[in-house]
Amino acid sequence: MAEEQYKIKVQNVTKEYDLFKTQTEKLKSFFSINNKNVPHFWSLMGVSFTVKPGEALGIIGVNGSGKSTISNIISGIIPQTTGEVDVKGDTSIVAINSGLKKNLTGRENIRLKSLMQGLTNSEIDTMMDDIISFADIGDFVDQPVKSYSSGMKSRLGFSIAVHIKPDILIIDEALSVGDDTFYQKCVDKISEFRNEGKTIVFVSHALKQVELLCDRVAWINYGKLKQIGPTEEVIKEYRKFTAWFKKLSKKDKKKFETEQKDIQKHFDINKYEQSVIKAETDAHPDEKNVANVVNHRFYGSVLREKMSWLSKGVTALVALAIVFFCLVNVSGHTVTHVFAKPASLFKPTKVLEVPNNRTHKTKIVYENKTKKHHKKSE
Numbered sequence: 001m002a003e004e005q006y007k008i009k010v011q012n013v014t015k016e017y018d019l020f021k022t023q024t025e026k027l028k029s030f031f032s033i034n035n036k037n038v039p040h041f042w043s044l045m046g047v048s049f050t051v052k053p054g055e056a057l058g059i060i061g062v063n064g065s066g067k068s069t070i071s072n073i074i075s076g077i078i079p080q081t082t083g084e085v086d087v088k089g090d091t092s093i094v095a096i097n098s099g100l101k102k103n104l105t106g107r108e109n110i111r112l113k114s115l116m117q118g119l120t121n122s123e124i125d126t127m128m129d130d131i132i133s134f135a136d137i138g139d140f141v142d143q144p145v146k147s148y149s150s151g152m153k154s155r156l157g158f159s160i161a162v163h164i165k166p167d168i169l170i171i172d173e174a175l176s177v178g179d180d181t182f183y184q185k186c187v188d189k190i191s192e193f194r195n196e197g198k199t200i201v202f203v204s205h206a207l208k209q210v211e212l213l214c215d216r217v218a219w220i221n222y223g224k225l226k227q228i229g230p231t232e233e234v235i236k237e238y239r240k241f242t243a244w245f246k247k248l249s250k251k252d253k254k255k256f257e258t259e260q261k262d263i264q265k266h267f268d269i270n271k272y273e274q275s276v277i278k279a280e281t282d283a284h285p286d287e288k289n290v291a292n293v294v295n296h297r298f299y300g301s302v303l304r305e306k307m308s309w310l311s312k313g314v315t316a317l318v319a320l321a322i323v324f325f326c327l328v329n330v331s332g333h334t335v336t337h338v339f340a341k342p343a344s345l346f347k348p349t350k351v352l353e354v355p356n357n358r359t360h361k362t363k364i365v366y367e368n369k370t371k372k373h374h375k376k377s378e
């Protein structure tokens, strides 16, 4: 069987957040044996899909459903908690709140983002005027980005992203803040991008834009992939859902949302893994090692975000050793002396400088306890 051609593949991807209330709570959790009291939230509860080369995939869903989480994971901005993410090529993300450094000017941001994408300074110099002219932000290009409106940030971000010509362009709600003229320029640029056979992931609430720009759509619903398929079909179902939701009373809306969020809070990753193993074993009864393959897919490509007990122990030991050697250094004793007389760690040797009529100073070292003194040099 020929292997499926894809540009992006996400498989069994989850994202967990710890909902700490304070920084102290976060610090305490590092040292605590039992973290069960910290509430968890699963922004994604096992999402799988592929994006084919040259395809424009729309991602839709209500607020907080996990759209930005998945687009940030694909772009490599945040890591997934479990699952496999395979992206074949460079990505460039345009999002309202990502990518631009607010203390740098527009021009500096252009250079920084382009350098990060692997372009050389001379390539950037050649593109600079085009990027500035597309963004159309006038003299503001030499002002710090923190002084920009959200529309201006979006213009600059979009302009940089399309000019550095990535293989995959990810647009997260960035068109929603621009005005009509800029929006049309972006649509034209995206179409141009599509005609060049580049891959696009387009996250948006604007269903009309999605209909116009996307070949297929993924509907993410409270952390799960509810549906993926041809744009028309998925948008039709999504519209039915939003129409149903709008008709609910305020109380029922609240109840529905709370129920969904509760499912996300109580998601059990181990149960999910078992369900994937079962489904894959049922689908391929002759395959051996399904459990190992699934476990490797879940955890093989992610760094554990939480430290194991062994790592915590080793980190604590290293920290203690560093503190010990600092104290030994400050005390002025040798390590063997401190081991022989641990109390001396807190009784530093005194160094007195006695002036004399020679060209260098004479140091007389007094040991605290004995008050003996030794001439170190003369």
Ligand SMILES: Nc1ncnc2c1ncn2[C@@H]1O[C@H](COP(=O)(O)OP(=O)(O)OP(=O)(O)O)[C@@H](O)[C@H]1O
Residues within 6 Å of the ligand: 017, 018, 019, 041, 043, 061, 062, 063, 064, 065, 066, 067, 068, 069, 070
């Ligand atoms: N750093 C974080 N810590 C805790 N929860 C987070 C964090 N980032 C996102 N979330 C939660 O994850 C869920 C998904 O967020 P995400 O931003 O992906 O949603 P979205 O679909 O893009 O929403 P919107 O349409 O409003 O942009 C939300 O409930 C959000 O509160």
